[in-house]
Amino acid sequence: MHEYMLSLQEREIIPDNWYNIVPDLPQPLPPPVDKDNEHSSIELLNRILPREILKQEFTFQRYTKIPEEVQELYAQIGRPTPLFRASGLERFLDYRGKIFIKYEGATITGSHKINTAIPQAIYARNEGVKGVVTETGAGQWGTATAVASSFSGIKAKIFMVKVSFQQKPLRKQIMELYGAEIVPSPSTETKFGRSVIEKRHDHPGTLGIAISEAVEYALEHDMRYMLGSVFNSVLTHQSVIGLETEKQLEILGEEPDVLIGCVGGGSNFGGFTFPLIKKFPEAEVLASTAEEVPKFTHGDYKYDFVDSAQTLPSVKMYSLGSDFVPEKIYAGGLRYHGAAPSVSMLVKTGKITPSDVSEETVIDALRIFARTQGIVAAPESGHALATAIEYVVSHRNDRKNIVVNVSGHGLLDMSIFDR
């Protein structure tokens, strides 16, 4: 019976502590650095992040207690998320090993982003500010921010890349439904936005511009800025994914041989794999990225800016350059030019194996997953599925336990199947 169990939805599976991989990395994590000697973007973090986030960002501590309130909200948003055996997919692939899916699409906002939005909003509220600000492109992060701030009883202001604002009315709608204020970026609400608009009246916006606007707005209005990915603290919060998986696998009596996830900024990937890498150091770890954004295979491991507007600090990571613009946008969450420093380091040291997949393969994988498991996965997560399918096909005779993190559902992104 356990074989088909979609989940063990017991409250006890939600961990009491987040896990931070930094003290367990094989090498010291290069710290964030400033662009120049004049403006400290690191100092900036002091002013826009909740103190608690700043602390977690740089802590050497392996375990950080998850506040009771956050644990309760985790339960409210659907944690623990299901871990289930993908029997339909196994049958379809005629695989004699086992494929397990950790499904973050089962949270109420449909992706893992809520795992970090909640603690960030709670920490901000605890500092007495009236609201939080952030940017969003595809909309997943904005949605998570909207819900988390609604739960925390504070306002959310979200700068949404103008072209997404126009092309993704559903996303805008859902964020407003959750009570957030959505502003197309570039906007006239910030100095930076106005300067952009002055130069080009119909500027479609970029994530970099939106970040700059959000940061400026936070500074000017004594609000806190919410970090969507890349930062250590975010990966630490996301460790709830891997920690749950660890307990769920234990209940199933299974150990993972292969771990697979997709990498945008690296938060769902790190959150999923890190606790499992610690527990099962022998496991193979595959990081799936889009062929159009081949950061690990074609990027450099170097200090580069977190954002194209160079508002936030530089970190050492695999990067295609902070001014990199991929051609296609079918998986908005994977467009990011770099990847979290810890994930990058483990790619560099060979612990994590990168895998670039093509749009075609991804769409096939999404279709297969929908028909065999009934789930419409997010395009981003489709990469992880494509990599998993490729792995199975090329390791037909191994009987491995493959665990795949499916970071979100794709119900609001189905236009990709139009092509």
Place this chain on the structure above:
Amino acid sequence: MHEYMLSLQEREIIPDNWYNIVPDLPQPLPPPVDKDNEHSSIELLNRILPREILKQEFTFQRYTKIPEEVQELYAQIGRPTPLFRASGLERFLDYRGKIFIKYEGATITGSHKINTAIPQAIYARNEGVKGVVTETGAGQWGTATAVASSFSGIKAKIFMVKVSFQQKPLRKQIMELYGAEIVPSPSTETKFGRSVIEKRHDHPGTLGIAISEAVEYALEHDMRYMLGSVFNSVLTHQSVIGLETEKQLEILGEEPDVLIGCVGGGSNFGGFTFPLIKKFPEAEVLASTAEEVPKFTHGDYKYDFVDSAQTLPSVKMYSLGSDFVPEKIYAGGLRYHGAAPSVSMLVKTGKITPSDVSEETVIDALRIFARTQGIVAAPESGHALATAIEYVVSHRNDRKNIVVNVSGHGLLDMSIFDR
């Protein structure tokens, strides 16, 4: 800790048997009857329904064993669905009783419809037919049918009301993604469809026409027709909702005082409330319907056709007339002119209290639920939430346990917030 538990996702909560209320009704259930002496639409059922469905449709047995395969698929689609305490909503309403939500939106297709689609598809497949046919309006039922047939390894052909086909491309896309063939109705694939088109080239279609096409197609191609609601067998399958709720409440150590659900054809409502009515005969039971489709308060309790094209038999139910066309369509699933005979009878005998709610109230309720619980509920389910909120407001000082069935999520229906 139990207070915030989103769900007890243990496999054991999925029941072994469905519950059929017919033998426990206070009066005999009037059987379906034919339109005239010439064509027996009841005989027609013999030819288009799987035998097992026909048997369940008319059985006196309280309990029907859920086949092992169906139980396993139930687990795969996310059963048991969560039962959770809506603490955010309670706080917002300043209610000192408890509000519990049974959340069918957590299934992979986003509504309860999958609960009956699975057994129907499995029974059809067991008869060796190559496929199933059905109609869909809003698309929830078509989606459930598509997934269930994909799981069963048979084809699904879905006649989709043409105007919905045009206005809901997302729904069409998702059904196709699941491998179903979608045909806008009226179509040229059936005699009936052709006759409609001949009379009016640009006919927008109706659910009645789509049913007639689906039935004709099933007959002509030796396929089986899938029943979306209204029929006893469907309510029996949906009893999985109430049976799970019963076990989950027991684990929480709670008993329900008030049960609330929305009524389209009555399947989620009956499936949710009937097992609980049996166990807790003292509970108040409220059936929420749209003010625009006030079947219980303005309809007659009489024999009326199941479908406007009069293809299927008549049943005795509250009905606004099978030719009733509501003005607005913001909650497609509640447009139906009648309600399942068993539900209708219990409204007639006073066991179930009807409650009509306005569009405005529903949209407010959906907003409140989104902001307090983070869930975008389906417009249909918004009615149940609106009724629950009204109940709380008018019973402020009672400390009751209110259990609300939220039949689906509304991620694909967010345009209603545009108005």
Place this chain on the structure above:
Amino acid sequence: MKPLVLYFTANYPSREILSEFIARLDTSVVKYVELGMPTDNPLYDGPTIKGTHGTSLADFRDSDLKIYSDLLREHDIRTYLLVYYHELRKRGPGFLHYLRDIGISGLIIPDLFIDYFDSGTEVIKSFPEGLEFIPFFNPATPDSVIRTVAEMTSSWVYYGLQPSTGINVPFDLREVSKRILEMVPGREVNFGFGIRTVDQVREIMELGSNGVAIGTMLIPMLKGNRIDDFVEFQEKVREMMKVVG
């Protein structure tokens, strides 16, 4: 034990032919006759029997019932009237007395507990001494209704195997008969609806039934005035009963 309860719609296909059929009843297998009173709205009958009502209604008079009941009394076979409550109500309370007086043993009222549930027990109480109310149940009848009505009556019980005649829903005969036999222990139960073959008759009898009602199956014989087929059918049942015992 005589197994058969035969259903005829009064006057179908004509007074003459129906009378001839009755004349050829085999009293060693036929226990009762259930006489359908024609109506313009035989809601709960299947399509075949529905058709006979139309034909018969045209020149039907209530007094026709006496013709058949007299004939049947000659054979020592009791006559039960299957009558829709809407027909009964039209005629008022005196009609029940009239029916008893012309020799009708009891009434089966298929729509009473379905469409007139609230009047049901009152109607039972209004029955005159000497006229039985025959409980009519089927798989869709709730347990509570079976218990209540069974308590108010002491006659035999009519149990429809199908929700409506003419429809052919698959069911597990064993389970279906077990249910009613356990719910009304000691009562005579005759099963009806949807019985099409002599084999089915045997099967039902073997499961402990006290009798089997046959209706739809006879209509083509009546319609075609194939009285020999009718006789042959009764013979087959007789043969079969020798085996069942």
Place this chain on the structure above:
Amino acid sequence: MKPLVLYFTANYPSREILSEFIARLDTSVVKYVELGMPTDNPLYDGPTIKGTHGTSLADFRDSDLKIYSDLLREHDIRTYLLVYYHELRKRGPGFLHYLRDIGISGLIIPDLFIDYFDSGTEVIKSFPEGLEFIPFFNPATPDSVIRTVAEMTSSWVYYGLQPSTGINVPFDLREVSKRILEMVPGREVNFGFGIRTVDQVREIMELGSNGVAIGTMLIPMLKGNRIDDFVEFQEKVREMMKVVG
């Protein structure tokens, strides 16, 4: 116990002023001096110290280091050089010998295990007798790295409380110091980065530290040539140490 490890960027704000400051060192509280070798890319320094590198680099020559080390030797204070690995590499292996010979006691190389991790242990092994490699750790240094480097060395340990100077991340001093003291038992540990007040110095000393490095806090005094403030600061520390003991 002398608590202070003072950081100066060589030649900042000028040879003269820095020399005057060194002349006024209070040897009862100053244990070591950490001398920063100017570089065009002081990646892991905070904005204030970064600024000093620019100023100093212009007319800096390696031989300037000898001026300060000579001055400090007069006070009986050991000099440690804080030098980025990219500067070291530019100069080749002879440079280490040179440094030892001019009286530098040891080297702190902040970027070595971050940007040149693979060369790290080789660099340690290449140190000549008489020149110490001072392990430089911070909260972000993984346990395994601390263990490896600590095993290869026997000098005191520099532990940065912040991931980078100038940044002001909140941390729990007790936990942070506990970690390193437990990981390198018996070793002298001096804490640095982000210490801004005498109170903080006391706090750190009370938690069992062997010393506290002060850098950013001195820059404005140096820049403004406010030597009296510098003297006063040292006095305050001396007072404070009487209490701490």
